Amino acid sequence: MSLTAESVWNNCLEFIKDNIQPQAYKTWFEPIIAVKLTENALSIQVPSKFFYEWLEEHYVKILKVALTKELGKNAKLVYIIKMENTYGNKQPFTEKIPSSNRSAVKSQDVDIPLNNKSPELRNPFVIPGIRNVKIESQLNPNYSFDNFLEGDSNxxxxxxxxxxxxxxxxxxxxxxxxxxxxxxxxxxxxxxxxxxxxxxxxxxxxxxxxxxxxxxxxxxxxxxxxxxxxxxxxxxxxxxxxxxxxxxxxxxxxxxxxxxxxxxxxxxxxxxxxxxxxxxxxxxxxxxxxxxxxxxxxxxxxQTPDFETRVSILKNKLYRDGVEMPEEIIEYVAKNIKSNVRELEGAIISLIAQSSFNKKEITIDLARIIVEKFVKNTKREVSIDYIQKVVSDYFQMDIDTLQSKTRKRHIVQARQLAMFFAKKFTKASLASIGSQIGKRDHATVLHACKTVDNLSSTDKQFRKYVEDITKKLSV
Structure with missing residues (x-):
């Protein structure tokens, strides 16, 4: 019976399958296609250069053993790197390839055994010059379901x-x-x-x-x-x-x-x-x-946690930090800080810190002072700078872009909204508003306010912008 590329590769796969994890086999070997067999050289097709590099980095030894069993000690492996259209497009998915392999299909003889110079892995999390092929999860183990307390809000x-x-x-x-x-x-x-x-x-x-x-x-x-x-x-x-x-x-x-x-x-x-x-x-x-x-x-x-959930969050935080606190103080903090979990935990940390640093007992009076200061600080002052930050964040642009001379429609509208809210939420003059938002004059600010009023009444999408930003500035 004469050998074929398929029969040789299938025998190799049987051996490989028995020697690696099922998930690794599925990811790295199932997509490979046997193309041709010429004497002792087997050609296989892989989906990308990245794929070839990963095989070379991790599976060269097992490939060598499997192929040597089938074709003898002079076995060679030829990679055909071909970008497949795996995206469901009508047109083939193509990409410019560096000049060294500009053709759509690249054949490359790779003798087994290979030299020790492994190709660089295209892992976007690898720092250039540092060998690290493992894909790290980038997860923070401190965030778990155990310390994510359940309530009606979540x-x-x-x-x-x-x-x-x-x-x-x-x-x-x-x-x-x-x-x-x-x-x-x-x-x-x-x-x-x-x-x-x-x-x-x-x-x-x-x-x-x-x-x-x-x-x-x-x-x-x-x-x-x-x-x-x-x-x-x-x-x-x-x-x-x-x-x-x-x-x-x-x-x-x-x-x-x-x-x-x-x-x-x-x-x-x-x-x-x-x-x-x-x-x-x-x-x-x-x-x-x-x-x-x-x-x-x-x-x-x-959603924003309800009172019971806020109390549970605070108790859990105190338990994890090994701190005891009277029930009435926990409830006082939970009643007065309602915005979000981050500010809730921040207030309790401030309270513990004040008590510890100043060697004061945690009393309801101390809690009242801390919470009042905390709430006052977290209700940010609505300044022209703050308005520009909120508007630019909302439209995912930086403040320099917001203030620039560009006439692109979405940037002009963002700038006009910043001027509108500056007039609405501050006591600054039109000239002062214009000066701080891109060095415009008072006439530009007046025009911006009129434009926002007009668009709010005629454009449903624009009206939503106004409502969303109003909410953010009113927090």
Missing amino acids: RLARSAGLAVANKPGGTSFNPLLIFGGVGLGKTHLAHAIGVDIKDKYPEKTVLYISAEKFTQQYIDAIKKNNRNDFIHFYQIIDVLIIDDVQFLSGKSGTQDVFFHIFNHLHQNGKQVVLTSDKAPVDMQDIEQRLLSRFKWGLSAEL
């Missing part, structure tokens, strides 16, 4: 998170989108899901990343002509957790690449967890095709 999100952690990719909560205001525990819950999955399924590759860092990695990949490697890196993740996904607003290139990565993960039963400061329906400048995918799973809101 029960749905926490329960869904536990379900995902028990069966990642195997529930209808895929993606799981957790949304809510600042300091309510979105990041904590996202980490807790990842930490629990790593504990239950140590063989799974779990990765936590902020949308901002994801965007920066993508920009770097484009600059270095590594877009395909970037995509493939994220396609091999079993559980991808992206924090503050609203940061992708207006970034069409990053949204496009995330769309392809999301599709691949979802189609292959991998889990996606997202957090956002707003529900999908309220996200601005996110492509409709991406928003529709956010809605495939479950969107769970984290």
Whole structure:
């Protein structure tokens, strides 16, 4: 019986399958296609250069043993690196490849044994010049379900998170989108899901990343002509957790690449967890095709905790810190600080610190002084600078852009809104407002206020901008 590429490779796979983890086999060997056999050289097709580099880095020894068993000691392995259209597009997905391998298909003879110069791994988390091929989860083990206390305000999100952690990719909560205001525990819950999955399924590759860092990695990949490697890196993740996904607003290139990565993960039963400061329906400048995918799973809101939950949070915090405090003081703090968990814990830390540093007993009078100061400080002074910060953050731009001379419509509107709110919330003159917001004159500020009034009454979307920013400035 004559040997064929398929028969040789299938025999190799049988041997490899018996000697590595099932998940590793599925990820790294099932996608390989045997192409041809010429004397003692087997040609195999792999999906990307990244894939080839990973095989070389981790599985060269087992490949050598398997192939030598089949073809003898002079066995050779030839890699054919071919970018496949795995994204469901009508047109093939193509990418510019560096000049050394510009053709769509690259064949490369790799003698076994190989030399010791391993190719550089395209892992966006690796610091250049430092050898580190392991994909670290980037998770914080201090964020767990144990210290994420359940209450009416978070029960749905926490329960869904536990379900995902028990069966990642195997529930209808895929993606799981957790949304809510600042300091309510979105990041904590996202980490807790990842930490629990790593504990239950140590063989799974779990990765936590902020949308901002994801965007920066993508920009770097484009600059270095590594877009395909970037995509493939994220396609091999079993559980991808992206924090503050609203940061992708207006970034069409990053949204496009995330769309392809999301599709691949979802189609292959991998889990996606997202957090956002707003529900999908309220996200601005996110492509409709991406928003529709956010809605495939479950969107769970984290709301402001009620009184009972705030008391439980404080008691848990004190217990973990080994501090005892009278019940009436805990309840006083819980009644007076209602905004979010972060400020609640901050107030109790301030109270403990004052008591410790000044060697004062924790009394209701001390609590009253601390809470009054804390509440006063957290109710930020509404200044023109603060208004500019809130508006620029809302539209995901920096203050320099807001103040610039550009006439781009979305920037002009943001600038006009800043002027409108400065007139509404401060006692500054029109000339002073104009001077502080991009060195404009009083006539520009007057025009901005009239424009905001007009658009608020005629444009539903613009009216929502006004309402959202008003809420943020009124906190």
